[in-house]
Every structure is written in structure tokens, then in C-alpha cells.
Amino acid sequence: MKVRFLLFTILFAILFIGCSIQENNEIVYTGFIEGDEIDISTEVSGVLNDILVHEGESIKEGDLIAKVDTKSLSLQLKQVEAELKMAEAQLDKIKAGARSEEIRKAEVSLEEVKVLLEGAKDEYEYRLKNYNKINDLYKNSGASEQQVRDAKALLDSSYTKVQSLEKKYLQSKTQLELLLNGPTVEELNIAKAKVESINAKIELLKYQISKGDVVSTVDGVIQTINYNKGELVSAGSNIATIVDLNNLWVKIYVPQKELHKVSLNQEVLLTLDYKDKKIRGKVVYISPEAEFTPRNVESKESKEELVFAVKIKLIDKLSELKPGMLVDVHLDGDVK
Template sequence: MKNKLKNMKPVIIFTVILIGLSIFFVIKNTMDKSSNEFQFSGTVEADELNASSELSGKIKDIKVEEGTKVKSGDIIAVLDSDENTINVNQANISLQNAENELGKINDGTRIEEINAQKELVKQSESLVTQGEAALETSQNNLNSAQTNYDYKKKIYDDHLTLNEKGYESNENLDKYKNDLDNAQTALNNTKSALSSANAQLESYKAQLAAATDKLDLLVNSATARDEATAKYGIDQAQQNIALSKIALEKSNIKASSDGIVETVNFKKGEYVSLGSPIITLLDSNNMYIKIYVPEKILPYVKLNKEVTMKSDFIKDKVIKGKVCYISKEAEFTPMNIVTKEDRMKLVYEVKIKISDNLETVKSGMLLDVTLK
């Protein structure tokens, strides 16, 4: 038995040594791991984005609350848009009216008016023709009356000579004088008729000129002017619709970027003026924390290195992040100490981008950062 124990003694000693070495390396590894874990504190920073009103008006609805995650383009608040809706409807009515007016012109309403005016021109031309014929007749009547008067005057003059010589009675002379007076009256009447016919012809010509001018106006300018006016009305209505729709769209306050609602600055029913920051967002694509790492620890810090963070306010959650920036220039701590003995107190700014639990993080919050 003693010999057996004596033979096992080297094995026992070796086993004890092996166990001791294992414990040593485990403790050493644990100590190494512990010694490579560093704690820092920093304050959360983020770019603030204000969702501001581009119109003045009363807030109709707030669609988010503090901590709400939003995507770029999400509607987060709505202004009262009744007036803008009315403006859009009125602009649509104006557009319809202008299009109807242009349609009437293109469908021939103006052509019918032109054809009616052409008929008036034809009637005026016919009147001028009639007037010219009447003037010619009056001129012929005047010529005949003048010939008759000249003939009657010659007869009267001949009988007057005979009367003066005693060969013609006064009674017969009076008869020829009466014929001459009648011829004179007829001549005067034909002259008056000629003057009236000439005046009537000039009136007909004036009517024809006016009708022709109006026809030219309709054909050459009025149609083009009316069409241009209708098209201008369409353009104006379309512009008014576009502007009204822009104003209507601006009544929807949208997030300009992905983010988290930090503060809601107004309540439903409150009046806001142009440019009022209704809601403040934190840019979730760029929330970060700054820490300052001593020079001797800097070798443990690498870009894209994952780190963990905690807060006294959210103890049940671990916040993850990645190193996104390491300053190339050191800062002294404090800044006025530059002695050789204090070189080890040089620190480097390190920025860590927060990658999760963004809804629980607020700008200005103090976080404890663990670097391993």
C-alpha cells in the first residue's frame, strides 16, 4: 500500500500543479479583461430639426408626441385648411369657365356671329346697289324735267313775243305761263329727289362701311382676341389652382428627416404664425455622445468599435453605439498644464454614434460609456 502511494505521489503533484496553473491563467485572463474595460461619461448630442409652419393659422391636429419615431415626409401636424380648400375649389370653377369659353369659340359660336355679320354686309351692299339705281333714276328724271322746262320756256317766250306784238291774247299767254310754272315745279321736285337719292346712297355706303369694318374686326381681331383672353383665363386659373394646392399642402406639417420627436411646442387649437417651430425633432441619423479618452487608452479605441452605454434614468436598457470619430489632435487636461510630467493626461475627443434605443435617449442626457 505504501509503495502504491509512493508511486502515485508524482501524479498527484503534477495534477496539483496543473490545477494551480489553470486557476492562475483563469485569474490572469479575468484580470486582463477587467483591466481592458474602461468607463467614461458623456452627454448626448444631436442635431435639432424644427418642423416649422410655412403659413399662419390654427393648429387642427397634432399627430405625434414626445419620443415618437418619424420618417422623412411623415405628417406630424395639420393646420386648419378650410380657406385653402375653398380657394382650390374656386380656382377649379374659374378654370372650368375659361375652358368652356374657349370651347365655345372653337366650337363655332364665333363663326355663327361672323356669318351673321357677313349677311349684314350683303344686305348693306344690296342697299347701296338700290341707292345707286335710285340715284341714276333721279338723275334721269332731272334730265327729263330740265328738257321739259327748257321746252316749255321756249314756247312761253315765243307766245310772250306774240302777245307783246298784239298777236296773242293774254288768256292764251297765261295758259303757257301756267305750263311753264308746272315744268319749273317738276324740275325743282326732281332736283330735290336727286339730292335725297344722293343722301340715301351715302347713308347706305356708310352702313356698308360700318358692317364691313365690324366683319373685319370679328374675322381678323375679335376672334383672336377672345381666344387669347380665354387662354389667358385658363393659364391664370391653372396658376391659382397650383398656388392654392401648394398652400393646402403647406397646411400639412411634415418631418424633413428621419428623427425622434423631442418636444411638441404647441397644442391643438392654438394659433401659430409664419415660421413658428411647431415640433422639434432630433435627427435620429446623427445622435451621438462625446467622450475624452486619455492618451494611454487611445490604442484600445478603433473606428467602428462597438461600445455599450447606460443611464441612471433607464437602468433596464443597454444602449449600443459605434465609434465614428477619433480626434487626431490631443487636448491637455487641464488646458494650462503642459509639463512633461502631465503628458499622460493628454486626452482625445472620441465621438460615438448611438445606434439603438433612440426613443429613450434625449439630447443632454448623461450616459456612462463602457469601452472594452
């Protein structure tokens, strides 16, 4: 009986030792779940009217994070829309051409300037003859020097008046010809370009106003909020930082002697201590350079060992997986 008990004990010990060796030979590393950090920035400047999320809160892509005041942009939009109406009216006017009333008005204006110009020319001729007459008298002592100066001043004034009216006459004549001939291609293109330019300004302002609502670009967890309600922010300010839950990964450190067992795109098994569930992962990065084991490893021997950083992306998208969780990585585990 004692012999049987002894044999049974020896057999159990052998089996137990075999299992321990199998467990010890399995390559298992531990790391924390991490995620890409996404900065959510505002594209417009203004006062933060509201912050709608809290640190640690889970959000979805498109969720509203904050609202920036865009009142000044709305006022600019109204002003530019008024400019557009004026530009469109001017373009319509050019396309329609001159009306008969406008042509008649231009003809009357030209005729009036013509009459004034003829009168100014007659006056100039009179002043010129008078000046020459007085100047001749002055040479023969028949007129004073003051009379000559007065005559010359009247002559110069009438000459200036003729020049001014000649310029005005040419302008009136050109205006009438434009009305009779209709707009040129260049004038039409300029008017069209002005309308297009104002429309572009309107589209830009509308886009900027829409960006007053700062939304999340990914599913994730709010890690930090960097501003408070009521603060002034400029374009490009980082309102909040989000951890992307769609791109979770674990970084482990593999000793140089074990690195040959790891390859890119290799699928591995990950497990949680408190949950009996297999999680699939894939090796997406292997550091090309060795480093010493990070400081958070307490073993002196481990600290002095050269290791290579290996990044493993989580393939399975499980809602319970959160950044900061500790997981075991089984490089030799069955991933099926």
C-alpha cells in the same frame, strides 16, 4: 497547515491584482446618448386648430403633429376653379370656331354701321356746302358772324361723327374677317396658356392645403412644442422639435495620449450599467482640434487635460435606448 493557507492567500492576491490591472488597462469612457434634433415647421400660414402631441411622446414618421387652418386657401381654390371653367369654355369656343349665327350677326352689324357712315358722310357734305355758302355771304355782308360760327360748329360736329363711325366700321369689318377666317395660332396658344396657368395655381393651392396637416418627418421623441392651439403661425414657423431615434450617438472626450487608439469607422462596444447587453457603435467623427475637458468633469487634473471630441454612432437600433441615457464606451471591447 498555516504554510498552505499562506500560499493560498498569496496566490489569490496575485490573481486578484492581475484582474484589477486588466480592468484598469481597458479604455472605457462614459457619455450620454444623444440624437439629432429635427425642427418640424409648417409650410403655410394660419391659426393652429389643434396640437395632437405632447412633449416626451414617442412618434413615428408620418404621424400628425398639428393642424393649421386652411379655410382661406380653400376659398381661393374655389375661386380659381371657377376661373378655370371660364378659361376652358373660352378655349373650346376658339377651337370650335365661329358659328353661323355669330357670322350673320357680325354681317348685320357691319351693314348697319356702313349705312350710318354713309349718312354721316352725306350730312358732312351738306354741312360743308352750307358753311362755305354762309362764309361767302359773310364776306359780302350778307350773313352775320354768329351765323358763320353756328355753321362751323355744325360742320365740326358732323366731321367728328364721320370719324367715329369710320373707326367703328373698321372694327366691325375686322371682327367679321376674324369670324370668317377662324382663330389664329397665336389666339389659340394664348387661350391654352391661360388654362395651363390656372391649372398650375390649382395644383399649388391643393398642395398648400394638404400642408395644413403638419406631420413628423422622422421616428423620434417630441422634445419641445413651441406653439399653443389657437395661435397664429406663419410659413416656416417651427411647430415642434423632435429627437431623431434613428440616428442616436454618443460623444466622448479622448485624451491626446490615447487618441492614436481611435480611428474613423472603428467599431466599438457600448454597455448600460443596469443592463447586461452589448451595443455596437461606430466612430463617425474625430475632432481635428484639441480642447480642454468640458466643465461637467469635476477633477481639476482632468479639466486641465487636452482632449479630442469623438462621436460614436449607435449601430444597433434598440427600442430601450433613449436620449439622455448614460453609457460606457469600451474602445478596446470585443464587438462580436
